[in-house]
Amino acid sequence: MPDLAIVVPSLLNGITTGALYALVALGLTLIYGVLHIINFAHGALLMIGLYAVYFLNVQFGVDPYAALLIVPPLMFAIGYALQRGIITRSSHGRDENILLATLGLSIVIENLALYFFKSDTRIIDTPYSFETVEVLGAFLPLPKVIAFFGALATAALFWLVMARTDLGKAIRALAKERKGAALVGIDTEHVYAMSFGLGIACLGVAACLLLPSYYVTPQVGHGFILIAFTIVVLGGMGSFVGALLGGFTIGIVEAMGGLFLGESLGQIGIFLIFILVLIFRPAGLLGHKA
Numbered sequence: 001m002p003d004l005a006i007v008v009p010s011l012l013n014g015i016t017t018g019a020l021y022a023l024v025a026l027g028l029t030l031i032y033g034v035l036h037i038i039n040f041a042h043g044a045l046l047m048i049g050l051y052a053v054y055f056l057n058v059q060f061g062v063d064p065y066a067a068l069l070i071v072p073p074l075m076f077a078i079g080y081a082l083q084r085g086i087i088t089r090s091s092h093g094r095d096e097n098i099l100l101a102t103l104g105l106s107i108v109i110e111n112l113a114l115y116f117f118k119s120d121t122r123i124i125d126t127p128y129s130f131e132t133v134e135v136l137g138a139f140l141p142l143p144k145v146i147a148f149f150g151a152l153a154t155a156a157l158f159w160l161v162m163a164r165t166d167l168g169k170a171i172r173a174l175a176k177e178r179k180g181a182a183l184v185g186i187d188t189e190h191v192y193a194m195s196f197g198l199g200i201a202c203l204g205v206a207a208c209l210l211l212p213s214y215y216v217t218p219q220v221g222h223g224f225i226l227i228a229f230t231i232v233v234l235g236g237m238g239s240f241v242g243a244l245l246g247g248f249t250i251g252i253v254e255a256m257g258g259l260f261l262g263e264s265l266g267q268i269g270i271f272l273i274f275i276l277v278l279i280f281r282p283a284g285l286l287g288h289k290a
Contacts (some may be wrong), residue, residue: 043225253270
């Protein structure tokens with residue numbers, strides 16, 4: 001039985017890792033949970049954000065946190081253009097076409113990245129990459145602590161946008177009743193694209209907070225996409241608080257599973273909890289029945 005000197009650091013490490021997972025899932029919960037778009041390109045688009053942060057740092061010396069002023073707006077523009085230029089045009093209003101379009105986008109983006117960047121693993125070196133912060137006697141990596149608070153701040157900002165702005169009200173109206181929203185004068189295609197853009201901009205924020213302690217390869221999104229979908233379903237589709245709660249749950253279960261079962265079996269607990277939630281609460285922890 002591991003003692004508290006080992007359990008507490010693992011628990012805190014799970015919480016900070018969970019914040020990073022939640023940050024990736026926030027955009028997906030907006031796109032998948034609210035607009036009901038199954039975005040299989042989510043991981044590939046995260047990879048684009050990570051490469052953008054990487055090259056800004058290597059080529060121009062831009063700090064990853066300073067890149068928050070550049071990458072999220074760039075990712076928003078990419079998301080808006082993809083929704084208006086490819087997904088809407090190719091889907092013809094059919095959900096199965098949207099699924100295939102985003103899956104195709106994922107394959108194209110990853111293969112283009114493999115062609116241009118090869119499969120090399122790339123990391124950046126910052127003065128604070130290996131700095132630590134003492135919390136409850138445990139020493140945590142400073143980038144993970146910053147990412148933890150960044151995830152909370154991003155979730156709060158998204159909540160304010162959804163609850164207090166005309167755009168947020170239009171998104172929620174569109175999610176509940178598309179024809180009704182169109183009848184009262186809402187530009188549905190524009191709001192769809194804005195929602196998709198906001199979801200992808202969230203990946204830009206995640207990329208800036210991830211890269212000081214993570215790496216980038218053309219396949220880096222694979223490790224996040226399944227976990228992100230798990231968090232969205234676990235927390236409740238469309239719930240930002242649920243995404244945070246799901247992210248923390250997954251992070252803690254992964255850390256504790258790794259501690260008690262070993263690195264190779266650590267992720268079993270994630271999918272056990274996921275199956276149990278689907279059996280006993282299929283709407284998710286904070287979801288509502290349709």
